[in-house]
Amino acid sequence: MSVWVMRIGHRPQRDKRVTTHVLLAARALGASGAFVDTRDEVLEENVRSVSERFGGGFSVKTGVRWEDVAKSFEGRVVHLTMYGQRLEEGLSKISEGEDLLIVVGAEKVPFEVYERADLNISVGNQPHSEIAALAIFMDRLTAGSALYSDRGGKMTVIPEERGKRVEERDP
Numbered sequence: 390m391s392v393w394v395m396r397i398g399h400r401p402q403r404d405k406r407v408t409t410h411v412l413l414a415a416r417a418l419g420a421s422g423a424f425v426d427t428r429d430e431v432l433e434e435n436v437r438s439v440s441e442r443f444g445g446g447f448s449v450k451t452g453v454r455w456e457d458v459a460k461s462f463e464g465r466v467v468h469l470t471m472y473g474q475r476l477e478e479g480l481s482k483i484s485e486g487e488d489l490l491i492v493v494g495a496e497k498v499p500f501e502v503y504e505r506a507d508l509n510i511s512v513g514n515q516p517h518s519e520i521a522a523l524a525i526f527m528d529r530l531t532a533g534s535a536l537y538s539d540r541g542g543k544m545t546v547i548p549e550e551r552g553k554r555v556e557e558r559d560p
């Protein structure tokens with residue numbers, strides 16, 4: 390299974406921190422890469438720099454229309470929205486090994502996204518955040534398996550009760 394994230398409605402000035410965190414959460418929780426609808430080279434550079442240091446092959450592409458990404462995607466399109474079906478119900482419709490494109494919004498999400506999505510899934514029925522929704526969805530999808538997986542990075546954080554232990558490796 391490979392999981393990709395499509396972030397729509399990104400406004401480079403206003404959303405830079407939130408979108409960066411959407412992408413970093415996607416990477417940390419096991420996604421293969423992300424698409425962002427508005428071109429943002431600074432965002433691309435920031436996320437690539439994390440991947441370069443901490444490993445993994447997370448790909449980032451900005452300035453791409455969600456319609457085009459969804460059209461060429463060979464897998465299922467999952468839209469995370471508080472209006473969607475219950476999380477456990479949605480997850481039960483996803484088969485093991487299936488590739489997913491997970492769409493998350495910023496402000497108003499166009500109605501066409503709800504229609505195009507193969508599955509509209511909620512993470513609770515309260516409004517919250519795209520970062521929280523994506524993180525919970527990914528964690529449930531992967532049963533936590535990405536949290537401490539080895540990314541083979543130049544830097545690896547070694548979990549410890551206290552202190553900050555980082556192992557450095559030659560690339």
Ligand code: SAM
Pocket residue numbers: 469470471472492493494495496497498510511512513514515516517518519520522
């Ligand atoms: N009001 C907007 C709309 O048209 O749906 C959503 C704004 S919300 C701040 C931004 C994004 O967070 C949404 O597009 C959705 O992807 C995600 N989100 C927020 N609450 C959610 C929930 N309870 N379940 C799933 N996704 C959620």
